[in-house]
Amino acid sequence: MRKTFLVISFTLLSLTAILTYINWKFSFTLLILIPLILMGLYDMYFADRTIRRNFPLLGRMRYILSAIGPEMRQYFIETDLDGKPFNRLQRDIVYHRSKKENDTMPFGTQLDVYRDGYEWINHSISAIPFAKVNHNPKVKIGSSQCTKPYDASLFNISAMSFGSLSKNAIIALNKGAKQGGFYHNTGEGGLSPYHLLGGDVVWNIGTGYFSCRKFDGTFNVDEFEKRAILDNVKMIEIKFSQGAKPGHGGILPKEKVTAEIAAIRLVETGHDIVSPPSHSAFTTPLELMDFVKLLREKSGGKPIGMKICIGNKSEFLSICKAMVQTKTYLDFVTVDGGEGGTGAAPQEYSDHVGMPLRDALAFVYDALNGFGIKDQIKIIASGKVVTGFDIIRNLSLGADLCNSARGMMFALGCIQALECHLNTCPTGVATQNPNLMKGLVPEDKSVRVTRFQQETVKSAIDLMASAGILHPDYVTRDVITTRIDRNKVETFAQTFPELETGCLLNENTVPEKFLYFWKRASVEKF
Numbered sequence: 001m002r003k004t005f006l007v008i009s010f011t012l013l014s015l016t017a018i019l020t021y022i023n024w025k026f027s028f029t030l031l032i033l034i035p036l037i038l039m040g041l042y043d044m045y046f047a048d049r050t051i052r053r054n055f056p057l058l059g060r061m062r063y064i065l066s067a068i069g070p071e072m073r074q075y076f077i078e079t080d081l082d083g084k085p086f087n088r089l090q091r092d093i094v095y096h097r098s099k100k101e102n103d104t105m106p107f108g109t110q111l112d113v114y115r116d117g118y119e120w121i122n123h124s125i126s127a128i129p130f131a132k133v134n135h136n137p138k139v140k141i142g143s144s145q146c147t148k149p150y151d152a153s154l155f156n157i158s159a160m161s162f163g164s165l166s167k168n169a170i171i172a173l174n175k176g177a178k179q180g181g182f183y184h185n186t187g188e189g190g191l192s193p194y195h196l197l198g199g200d201v202v203w204n205i206g207t208g209y210f211s212c213r214k215f216d217g218t219f220n221v222d223e224f225e226k227r228a229i230l231d232n233v234k235m236i237e238i239k240f241s242q243g244a245k246p247g248h249g250g251i252l253p254k255e256k257v258t259a260e261i262a263a264i265r266l267v268e269t270g271h272d273i274v275s276p277p278s279h280s281a282f283t284t285p286l287e288l289m290d291f292v293k294l295l296r297e298k299s300g301g302k303p304i305g306m307k308i309c310i311g312n313k314s315e316f317l318s319i320c321k322a323m324v325q326t327k328t329y330l331d332f333v334t335v336d337g338g339e340g341g342t343g344a345a346p347q348e349y350s351d352h353v354g355m356p357l358r359d360a361l362a363f364v365y366d367a368l369n370g371f372g373i374k375d376q377i378k379i380i381a382s383g384k385v386v387t388g389f390d391i392i393r394n395l396s397l398g399a400d401l402c403n404s405a406r407g408m409m410f411a412l413g414c415i416q417a418l419e420c421h422l423n424t425c426p427t428g429v430a431t432q433n434p435n436l437m438k439g440l441v442p443e444d445k446s447v448r449v450t451r452f453q454q455e456t457v458k459s460a461i462d463l464m465a466s467a468g469i470l471h472p473d474y475v476t477r478d479v480i481t482t483r484i485d486r487n488k489v490e491t492f493a494q495t496f497p498e499l500e501t502g503c504l505l506n507e508n509t510v511p512e513k514f515l516y517f518w519k520r521a522s523v524e525k526f
Helices: 002-022 024-046 050-054 060-077 088-098 167-180 221-228 259-265 285-298 313-326 347-352 357-370 388-396 406-412 442-466 512-520
Strands: 119-121 138-141 150-153 155-157 183-185 200-205 233-239 304-308 332-336 378-382 401-404 480-485 488-491
Touching: 024 050, 050 060, 088 406, 088 442, 119 388, 138 378, 150 155, 150 183, 155 167, 155 442, 167 183, 167 200, 167 406, 167 442, 183 233, 200 221, 221 233, 221 285, 233 285, 233 332, 285 304, 285 313, 304 378, 313 357, 313 512, 332 357, 357 378, 357 388, 357 512, 388 401, 388 442, 388 480, 401 406, 406 442
Parallel strands: 155 183, 155 401, 183 200, 200 233, 233 304, 304 332, 332 378, 378 401
Antiparallel strands: 119 480, 138 150, 480 488
């Protein structure tokens, strides 16, 4: 039948050519009609989709409209509060601040202040004049066992790999970090030359051990040491899980695996790069402590931390028990919320796996405080942080500083096209297509990254001053109030009452809500 179709097609096209020679006006109409007729015939007999078979030619409109639906909704249908995962108001505030444009709002809030979940800061009658506060506070990261502590900014670039992001995007982020004096997390994709352009770097090491792996995928201590002692590398982060797909290894589609990326990651080209779901360098909390000591030694005493999206609470408590038993401490814990993630992930993982950031932050802080080791360890919050209020909310739940991934992508020019996993990002941010990435000029975008970070930190500090708070260290759980329902509100201090320091060291003092998980926690297994 396909041969018959080809014969018919050739005959009709030949007839069109003859008529063109005789009467070009008549044939002009045929030039339009003949291709449409052929498309309709193809749909009737050869299409693999039911809609096209039942409604030849017309059925194609369904797929065309479906393809452009996201763009139509974003530009013509969405209100300022409708967009997901970030609405237009959130995106616009990043764009305005990165361009140093007016970011004020006229005529009052568009938010429904009586909806469940609405949050606000409890300002103070004794507000502090903005001129009297430090608009660039630093947070010292480093336990008593760390010989090279690091003074981090309040707001930094979260983990995004070269490979997931383009070369130009990584260059712009790193140069922006250098100009603004904040750090740039490499993501699990390895330490590339584009991370080493002068900005402070946190080297994220995932289960694939990219840039520090052997041929069989296991950890290579020599490759690690060679890179960890570089001056630009300020901290090392062991990645357990991320908000995009907790409990699932990272994925880089083969379309994005160039020869350069393969060389940086110490892998081969031609196939998807899928990280294992768990680490092979250690299998128990006690072995993790040995790994922490090894990394600290080989890096020359730099801060060693972990990144985790909380799942089973008992597993994090197991790590806390191991730290107490061995007296070996992590220097920081990066808490990623289940709602976060620039990485490509199966929908079920993005939607239904991992504890949301607010609950996770409160739990991690209470766990560390309950074991009496919070003074050794800083908490970094990561997950949908784009405004000064987002920073204050995270600080009030126990964070010491914050990271942002998608906020920094917006500063680079991301338009939330939702094509990060397809290698077709129209703004050149999340693609390895040279024709697309050339539109992203690092020299211009690095300035926008710096501006966004600086203006967001300034906003956070101004909010603290309005609440009568002089320094981020003094933000407590009673600073933020949440509407529980239309007629009831609570502060975070009421919703998440803090544990007493040291109460998790002895079974007799463990609070009831922690007891089940505390009993399951073991230093011998996760």
